[in-house]
Amino acid sequence: MISRRRFLVLACAAAAASPPSRARATPAAMQEAIAKVTGGAVVSKGRVRLDVAPLIENGNSVVLSVGVDSPMTAAEYVKAIHVFAPANPLPNMVSAYLGPRSGRARITTRVRVADSQTLMAIAQLSDGSFWSDSAAVVVTLAACTEEVK
């Protein structure tokens, strides 16, 4: 006869060993999503600033800002800003298309973050170069895949 305590230990161990499978983008999907916007071009670090709170209590609505260091003139401007989340079910978060008429290369939006991960922002400049910034976030309550009550 199995004791109550023994049963609980086993049940907990089983639960820990087989967590519910959560939809998650594969590293290949992340690479593919990045390659889709860059066309395989080199992405350098710098010039971009990805602002997001490092500790997220609720992943369902997270304020996220991306700013790019650019004069935003007709000769030199930011064409696009893309944000990626490697641990979300789909790596793409948001894409914004700017131009010389934007005046300032900065966007703010609210996103869902499914798990603790390192978010990445990539900016495409008018000269064809790509720049990036990353931000590590810790999520307490995940978004995207939760059950509906």
Place this chain on the structure above:
Amino acid sequence: MARTIVRVPPKAKKGEIIEIKALVGHVMETGFRHSETGALIPRDIIRTFVCSYNGAEVFRADFHPATAANPLIEFSTIATESGMLEFRWAGDNGFTAEASAPITVE
């Protein structure tokens, strides 16, 4: 018609960079969630957002399931002339929403 809220400064100086905020009411159902019975809830999201200034596109954004419900986007543009800023959202299941805001440029 979905509820929209847009914020554009009513007045600006010529050449000034103005901040714009645009929000639309939408559930942004991700397509990854299951109901209590285990059925997958189909995706229903807004795909694109476009801002036009007197008919010329000045800003565009693509949304994905990772965009939070009631998508909010903040961006900027240069006040060039008096007129109208128009905002358009489009998404799954034929969803469309529109909003506009006047601006006076001195």
